[in-house]
Amino acid sequence: MINISIKQVYEWLEEVKDPEIPVLSLVDLGVITEVEIDGEKVRVELTPTFAGCPAMDVMKNEVIEKLRSRGIENVVVEISFRIPWSSEFISEKGKKALKQYGFAPPPSNKIFTDLEILENGICPRCDGSNTELKNPFGPTLCRSIYYCDSCKEAFEQFKPL
Amino acid sequence: MNELPLKELLYKMADDQLILGHRNSEWTGFGPLLEEDIAFSSMAQDKIGHSLALFNLLHQLGESEPDTVAFTRNDTQFHNSIFTELPNQEYDFSLIRHFLYDTQEAIRFELLSNSSYEPLAQVARKFRGELRYHTLHANTWIKKLGSATEESISRLQKSLDYAMPYALGMFEESPFEKEIIEAGIFAGENEVKKRWLVRIEETLSNTSLILPDWKIINPIIGGRIGKHSEHLQPLLEEMGEVFRIDPGAEW
Numbered sequence: 068m069i070n071i072s073i074k075q076v077y078e079w080l081e082e083v084k085d086p087e088i089p090v091l092s093l094v095d096l097g098v099i100t101e102v103e104i105d106g107e108k109v110r111v112e113l114t115p116t117f118a119g120c121p122a123m124d125v126m127k128n129e130v131i132e133k134l135r136s137r138g139i140e141n142v143v144v145e146i147s148f149r150i151p152w153s154s155e156f157i158s159e160k161g162k163k164a165l166k167q168y169g170f171a172p173p174p175s176n177k178i179f180t181d182l183e184i185l186e187n188g189i190c191p192r193c194d195g196s197n198t199e200l201k202n203p204f205g206p207t208l209c210r211s212i213y214y215c216d217s218c219k220e221a222f223e224q225f226k227p228l
Numbered sequence: 229m230n231e232l233p234l235k236e237l238l239y240k241m242a243d244d245q246l247i248l249g250h251r252n253s254e255w256t257g258f259g260p261l262l263e264e265d266i267a268f269s270s271m272a273q274d275k276i277g278h279s280l281a282l283f284n285l286l287h288q289l290g291e292s293e294p295d296t297v298a299f300t301r302n303d304t305q306f307h308n309s310i311f312t313e314l315p316n317q318e319y320d321f322s323l324i325r326h327f328l329y330d331t332q333e334a335i336r337f338e339l340l341s342n343s344s345y346e347p348l349a350q351v352a353r354k355f356r357g358e359l360r361y362h363t364l365h366a367n368t369w370i371k372k373l374g375s376a377t378e379e380s381i382s383r384l385q386k387s388l389d390y391a392m393p394y395a396l397g398m399f400e401e402s403p404f405e406k407e408i409i410e411a412g413i414f415a416g417e418n419e420v421k422k423r424w425l426v427r428i429e430e431t432l433s434n435t436s437l438i439l440p441d442w443k444i445i446n447p448i449i450g451g452r453i454g455k456h457s458e459h460l461q462p463l464l465e466e467m468g469e470v471f472r473i474d475p476g477a478e479w
Contacts, residue, residue: 118354119277148281148350151357176357202263203361204270208277211361212263228357 069107069139076102076109076134083133086125087207090164093126097156100149108141109134114152116228117208154227166191170210171224188224190215198222231289233404234345236307237414238289240402240452241336242282243308246298247460248329249275250467251316260319267365268322271330274358281351288347299468300475303461304454311394313451313460320383321391323373327366328395328428334359335423344412367431374435381436392440396421396447 077094080102085091093099093113101112111130115123127144134142154173157165162172171191188198188211195217202212203226210223252272259265283294291297311329316322337359340352373380399421402408409416425442432439450456 115354117274117277117358118281118351119273119275121273148354151350151354153357202267203365204263204267206266208270208273208358212266226361 069104069109071104071139073102073104076104076111079133079137080111080130083126083129086122086129088165088168088170090168091157091161093130095158095161095164097158097161098126098152100147100152108143109139110143110145112145112147112149114147114150116152118148119208152228154225157225165225169222171213171222173225173227176227188213188222190218191222192218192220230407233402233408233411234348234413235286235289235291236402236404237408238282238286238348240307240309242279242286243306244312244329244333244398245275245279245282247306247308247463248312248325249273249279250463251312251314251322252326254316255322264319268326271326271362271365274362278355278358281354285347285351295471296475299471301464303456303464306454306456306460306464307452308456308460309394309398309400310448310451310457310460311391311398313457313463314394315459318383318387320373320380321387323366323369324384324387324391325395326362327370327431328391329398330359330362330366331427331431332395332398332420332424334363335427336420339415339420343414348413370431370437371434374432374437385437388437389440392442393445393448396442396445397449397451399424400447400449400452402452 077099080099081092081094083093085093085096096116098114098116099111100114101110103110111134113123113127113130123146127146130144131142154176157173165172169191171188174187174189187196188200189196190198190213193215195215197216198213199216200211201214201221205212205223209226209228211226212221213224214221249272252268252275255265255268256272257265259268279298280294283291283297286297287294311325314325334356337352337355341349341356343349343352370384374384375381399417401417405416408414429439
């Protein structure tokens with residue numbers, strides 16, 4: 068038996084960052100959907116933000132390395148769709164970190180019933196909504212591109228999903 | 229239940245996504261404007277990611293590794309619809325295909341999110357949200373260009389008329405249609421087609437484009453049973469070229 072709690076594992080996983088957004092931990096991103104401790108073994112269930120996310124393998128290896136560095140030898144990371152990721156899983160702390168990094172945090176995914184409303188992105192610089200959606204697709208699958216007519220600058224928004 | 233009907237369903241969907249994903253990726257660096265270059269490249273990444281998730285389900289059912297399945301089969305072993313393998317041609321055709329195909333795919337995975345085969349239902353619930361971005365993108369451009377200039381309207385109309393028999397071929401029925409419906413795995417091709425016609429008609433009604441009379445069109449079928457056009461094999465050769473140089477390579 069190893070003498071650690073699930074809470075402790077989550078705290079360690081706070082130190083593992085999204086490789087594409089290094090200010091955001093995997094825990095704050097909401098992609099850790101389960102942690103189980105069974106005797107000597109720690110099982111972490113990881114769910115992709117988008118199914119085609121190329122960062123999955125990197126995240127998986129970083130979780131394994133992080134837990135090994137804390138003395139846990141037997142780590143199993145399972146990539147699963149059991150609980151599909153939603154942008155609602157991003158913590159308040161995570162949303163703040165996104166904004167500080169220059170990304171607009173995702174609005175509520177409730178707007179999904181009417182996708183036209185996606186056009187009202189909030190600019191992370193001026194907090195204004197004088198913006199337009201330029202492209203629902205951006206530099207990574209989880210980001211879209213907006214333009215702020217007040218700042219005369221483009222910005223990226225983490226997509227609601 | 230016999231696993232064959234389920235495998236047939238998974239293969240045809242995964243192959244559609246892989247092949248159209250590859251076609252979408254051919255726009256990388258060639259999009260008519262930067263935003264469209266990014267959009268088609270992103271959709272390529274989504275589609276190939278989706279095909280990987282389905283190939284993983286097949287692997288769990290005893291089929292070969294996803295990379296082996298994706299990169300080593302010949303055209304007669306592929307089950308994608310002929311529609312997805314057609315070359316990109318001009319942007320107007322790619323846009324029309326994107327609109328017709330993705331509307332179909334979004335409906336398909338909405339229905340599959342209630343599948344009695346839970347691993348497939350989980351994957352479908354994941355895809356469903358992502359596909360909304362694909363249909364949002366398609367509908368935005370169809371509405372814009374479908375009511376813009378004489379040239380944009382006539383180009384799209386021509387592509388729509390050309391695409392329609394191929395698009396109807398997406399709904400080629402499986403020999404296991406009855407079994408798979410009765411087992412609650414999938415609502416069936418006819419159900420998808422029925423809903424698809426309603427949805428594309430609704431979008432087109434906001435444009436100057438006219439939906440061809442589908443009742444008198446003969447669908448171009450055969451893809452689901454491995455009978456393809458001359459366009460698929462060259463695509464497969466290019467797609468699998470690097471993999472086949474060293475199939476055991478560590479990446």
